[in-house]
Amino acid sequence: MLRRLSPLWLALLLSFSPLLGCATSEERESSAPPSTDVAQAPAPAPDTPGPSGPASPGPMSAGPTPPSASPERAAPRAGGATQLASNEVVGVKSAKLLAPEMAKVVWLAREDSKVMDHITALTETIGPRLTGSSRATKACAWARDQFAAFGLDARVEEWGTFPVGFDRGPWSGRMLEPEAKPLVFCTNAWSPGTSGPTAGLAMKYPTSVEDVESKASAYHGAWVLLPSGAGAASQPSGEERQKIDAALDAVGIAGRIRGGRGELVLTGGNYRISAEKLPTRVQINLRGDQLKEIQDLVAAGKEVKLEFDVQNTFIPGPVPCSNVIAEIKGTDLADEIVIIGGHLDSWDGATGATDNGTGVATTLEVARLLAKSGVQPRRTIRFMLWTGEEQGLLGSRAYVEKHKDEMPKISAVIVHDEGTNYVAGLNATKAQKEILEPLLAPLGELDPEMPFRIKEVNALPRPGSDHESFLDAGVPGFFWIQEGRSNYNHGHHTQYDTLDAVIPEYQKHSAMVIACAALGVANLDQKLPREGINAPRGVARGGRRFLGVSTDEAMKVTQVMEDTPAAKAGVKEGDQIVKIGDAAIAERADIGNAVRSAGTKTTVTVKRDGKDVVLLVELPARPESAPAAGGDAPAASRPAGP
Secondary structure: OOOOOOHHHHHHHHHOHHHHOOOOHHHHHHOOOOOOOOOOOOOOOOOOEEOOEEEOOOOOOOOOOOOOOOHHHOEEOOOOOEEOOOHHHHOOOOOOOOOHHHHHHHHHHHHOOOHHHHHHHHHHHHOOOOOOOHHHHHHHHHHHHHHHHOOOEEEEEEEEEEEEEEEEEEEEEEEEEOOOEEOOEEOOEOOOOOOOOEEEEEEEOOOOHHHHHHOHHHHOOOEEEOOOHHHHHHOOOHHHHHHHHHHHHHHOOOEEEEEOEOOEOOOOEOOOOEOOEOOOOOEEEEOHHHHHHHHHHHHOOOOOEEEEEEEEEEEEEEEEEEEEEEEEOOOOEEEEEEEEEEEOOOOOOOOOHHHHHHHHHHHHHHHHHHHHHOOOOOEEEEEEEEOOHHHOOHHHHHHHHHOHHHHHHEEEEEEOOOOOOEEEEEEEOHHHHHHHHHHHHHHHHOOOOOOOEEEEOOOOOOOOOOHHHHHHOOOOEEEOEEEOOOOHHHHOOOOOOOHHHOOHHHHHHHHHHHHHHHHHHHOOOOOOOOOOOOOOOOEEOOOEEOOOEEEOOOOEEEEEOOOOHHHHHOOOOOOEEEEEOOEEOOOHHHHHHHHHHOOOEEEEEEEEOOEEEEEEEEOOOOOOOHHHHHOOOOOOOOOOOO
């Protein structure tokens, strides 16, 4: 939030201007504002396509020139008084003073923030940015152009390809009978749409193949309601359910409808498909309360007619996927690196504002603030916007693999990926805290309503974001502690992840804090310590255990993460998880619940090649204190995964 000096502050500042180095009114009249410290690259024409994608929106305005830290280069501020980039003016009054260069950054961040311009252009002009989509390609070109306009060396670096791309078009749905009303829903990415508006009766999920065959004419063209809630437990599962689904496909249903959690509609999807065998099943993810209403009407014997129109498009592959990289070169320690970033991609059920447009916007703004301030960091500050994060940290993992020689040179990777709440601190090991706490303590005084702290932890948290790729390579990877009034779960992967969920004053403050932290870490005499940064594998998310697999909705394993309990037990891609211990597995949440409640040794039963295979799994002991391993990792703010 912009902090204006009160009349009293202005009077005091002018009274003591010779002591503070501020210009008097006569001096202001005879002096011109200083020029920018960093030359600006020419802005690319808005309609000029970049080498890696379509035309991108034009770059943001660079804004006014900040004042120098020296009195001779103080810039005049609107309204009459000269603004001096000093601790007195920016509000740091204790012995914990900001370095002069940090104070300059703070002044610019308060006086000329562009962070909301960045996120508005990203979410409203480009929109959602599913990895492998046309919009993701456009977003990469746009972000590169923004960095270049700030005067940075910037590039788009391809990290891999997807076999099939996916573009989501418009979608709509409604109940036609017994009453007309709109329906709130989405479909998964990489799933088919309808062939235009498709109307049909709502039918209960059948209990057997015989049930389908005896009512084949009724099921033909129908929208089948998948069981949910308490009713799901009594429904067929495993192999029997697969047979029922095949029978439904054979009679030609319109599609399937499953419910979300309450009023939230979650979007996901599996990119591991092939052009030779594209998915054909249409599935609607409907708001949970609306599904229950329809189920109740059907149970009461009412005829319910629904209509959906979904325009999804598969893009023939291979489709290139890329990261965006820009940097401010260092001076005497230029070969060492501090990385600031977040993921550029999003799910496409909304516009990806808080996951992770907010982190993209602060990363861009930090780059602009540092470049505009003319600071010269000792280490190179690299800005990275990864894609493929939502599919398993693919872009950042590929970067680490490709640039192994850089890993020993990286002092820190700091990721912003927890929505719009303000940046309130960092978790750090004891050795790191001893360095970071005195360095960043002044950040806690920038706004009394937004405190900042360094919290000591036994290992750096792994809440599920791109810093983990670097942690796996032994590089200190940090995930900002964030606090505030925003409810991250409300927008996380839901229909509510839109620009109106973003809190401007939090974004401005976060960009300011991140910029100061980046500069401070880059100017340290030594790289940050690496000892003790990683907890035992199989423990994450605030100390909670995980198995180490990704699954589809049928509980088939789509990915086994390296060096995890699942990998060590011999779980393979394509296995269908049936049980963990004695607990039956019907949905993803069952995996997390079973793993957390199991002993250190348990079994995982999988269906492999039509046969049940029992595997012995060894899990880490449950931490005595979950926060000890994860500190303030937002375990509760991200859905528990397997």
